[in-house]
Amino acid sequence: MEVTGVSAPTVTVCISSSLNTFRSEKQYSRSLTMAEFKCKLELLLYGVDDKFYSKLDQEDALLGSYPVDDGRRIHLIDHSGARLGEYEDVSWVEKYTISQEACDQRQDTVCFFLKRSKLGRYNEEERAQQEAEATQASSIPVGSRWEVWAAGHQGTIMYVGLTDFKPGYWIGVRYDEPLGKNDGSVNGKRYFECQAKYGAFVKPAVMTADYPKQHGAESQSLPKASLYGFT
Template identity: 60%
Template sequence: MEVSGTSAPTVTVFISSSLNSFRSEKRYSRSLTIAEFKVIDHSGVRLGEYEDVSKVEKYEISPEAYERRQNTVRSFMKRSKLGPYNEELRAQQEAEAAQRLSEEEAQASAISVGSRCEVRAPGQSLRRGTVMYVGLTDFKPGYWVGVRYDEPLGKNDGSVNGKRYFECQAKYGAFVKPAAVTVGDFPEEDYGLDEM
């Protein structure tokens, strides 16, 4: 028995993936062999070899040469007095930062170490604890209040980046801004769990 007929000169291949709902349609010549279809890289480069960017040659320019150029972002910002080159805006930001610091200092001066407190931080539940530290820190600018919580709701043990500000158990300590701290007679919460 002999079968004869005409066939299209191309083959249509549909490529799909379980990762998304899109399908790709490709057309190939019937004369294309699998060896020609398969891409083989003979360059000797292994997969992921160029991910180490230390092997990539980088373009470097000295700060003096960059400063002399006229078509750079820095020269545009200087001409337009934008960002750090806007003296008025920078002076205004420095004044606002100084005002915030003086407000924080006034709030922090009303908080004394050893006082009981409630912490009302935005996006967090009400927490009670004892004030363990009040003052400036090395990890962020401004005044901070170190609190030892009654429950393990904190983030540290009284130390940040290896510097110890006060002593407490792990996950019982936290640093909050003075505005979030209310000092007063706040005894530890009794949930009645000791009676079990």
Template identity: 80%
Template sequence: MEVTGLSAPTVTVFISSSLNSFRSEKRYSRSLTIAEFKCKLELVVGSPASCMELELYGADDKFYSKLDQEDALLGSYPVDDGCRIHVIDHSGARLGEYEDVSKVEKYQISQEAYDQRQDSVRSFLKRSKLGRYNEEERAQQEAEATQRLNEEKTQASAISVGSRCEVRAPGQPPRRGTVMYVGLTDFKRGYWIGVRYDEPLGKNDGSVNGKRYFECQAKYGAFVKPSVVTVGDFPEEDYGLDEM
């Protein structure tokens, strides 16, 4: 194949390698020599430049030529957008060797040693009294959480299992049902009211994360906060969902 010069300053190609199973799409300057190009490929495929053999394939994956002239410009070869340059490694490394991160030695430090460092994020947070190291803010947050929990407990104590109710959650239409559960749960902090709706307007069957709190059909159960539940004489309404 005739080697010709191309005027476009850069070219976008796919890089593949005998060392891994994936391809990378990269843009390079056509003014790079093949020797310089190999050095840039070291960061892409992990193979030393001195151990590389380069092959050029067209966009249709047809073999064009080898890029074997170290002092030749990349643009002097018929490299165009969409072409693939395959790197054959001769260093002796095995396929996938640079993909298995479990083999990479990792730096580890004990909690005690990390606490002694003055240039760590933890040290900065402590000095600045930010986040969990701001004792005053944490105390205030805990007090507010305790207050909310006590308010929910008071609201929940006025709701009895078996009571008819109406749920008015923000942004949702009123829904009627029967109170089936009142109390704390494992799935989230605070007091919750388990409701069996009259129609399939819920999210569960009375169980969450594998734990059952009450019995009902699928999509008839829901857990809501006591503040959105009103108990009283709420007869069942026919929403006409069975006819849909």
């Protein structure tokens, strides 16, 4: 193959490999010999249009003596026996494990920081509140009738459980009138179906109270939900 010298001292090429699926852009000096450049890898030169140009197989030739221009791709073929994607699959990487007992003895872990700061599961007061809230939520069945205490609105329970928009347990209510803030969905996620402005979410702190029926003066004894949170 006829080789010619090129005046530009460096060249920027795209590097791909038979061992992975990604490519990277690198800049090299044209004065590198092929022996320095490829070591144990076979190099194939492709153009911007992915047309094959040449094998870079002359050990003593300079990189700049090949038709290597900016934007072209140099593909590496590995002969070590490794398989495609082997260095991308993290399941092959040996994981470091430590027992809970050993972890508890260390002072440079997230667990130690949380315990010292009484955060997360180490915050006993917060855990107690969460457990109480879960108990309250479990006593509010979907389909039952309730009144939101702080707002004074009556409606039907449509959802009970955790949400993505805020931590803790929330009660989804479909009001009898358009006094809510949503249609049963928050931030694009739907929790129940209702008309716009008829839906709301309240915290499940519960107290017993009476409120009139929807269309009459006669009273009935029904529970009332305390509005600790509202959305």
